[in-house]
Amino acid sequence: MEVSRGGRATYHGPNQIVVYPLLNLNKKNRKKLRYHDVHQYIALLGFAVETALNKFNLQCQFLQGEDLDEDGNKRQRSGIWVGGKKLASLGIGVKKWVTFHGVAINVEPDPSGFSKINPCGFTPQTMISLGEILKNPPSRQEIRFELIRALNTELL
Numbered sequence: 001m002e003v004s005r006g007g008r009a010t011y012h013g014p015n016q017i018v019v020y021p022l023l024n025l026n027k028k029n030r031k032k033l034r035y036h037d038v039h040q041y042i043a044l045l046g047f048a049v050e051t052a053l054n055k056f057n058l059q060c061q062f063l064q065g066e067d068l069d070e071d072g073n074k075r076q077r078s079g080i081w082v083g084g085k086k087l088a089s090l091g092i093g094v095k096k097w098v099t100f101h102g103v104a105i106n107v108e109p110d111p112s113g114f115s116k117i118n119p120c121g122f123t124p125q126t127m128i129s130l131g132e133i134l135k136n137p138p139s140r141q142e143i144r145f146e147l148i149r150a151l152n153t154e155l156l
Contacts, residue, residue, distance in 0.1 A: 009117040015110035020102040048154035049103050052146035056138050075121040085128035
C-alpha cells in the first residue's frame, strides 16, 4: 500500500514496535512546545528514540541527512543506526500542521519482512533488530516504558 510519508518503501510487522505520534504543530502549539518547524520535530523524535534505546546499553545514533548508495545515487539516511545497520526507521507526514506516521523499531529478527523491498532505499541486509544486537534484549514492555518517557521529555 502506498502512503504519503517521508522516506521510501518500509515495512511494519509484528516483530516491530511502531510509534505514530499525532501532534498538532500549529503556530500556537509550536510556541508552547520546544520546536518551531517540522525539521526540528523530526530531529527531536529521532533523538527521543535514540535516548530510549540507549538505555539498553546500545551504541545507537539518530542520523538524518543524505548519503550515497552503492550506485552513487542520493538517499536519505534518516533513522536509528547501530554502526552500519539500521535499527529503526523514521518517516513522518504532516497535513494541516498535524503529524502522522513516525517510527518503526525492529525488536525481533524477521528477515522475511524486508525480503521483497529495499527498506528506505537500502538493501534488506542493512536492517537489524534488538534481538540480533543484544544477548538479552529488553521486553516490549521495557522498550515501551523508555519510549514513552523519552517522547514525553523530548516532544511535550
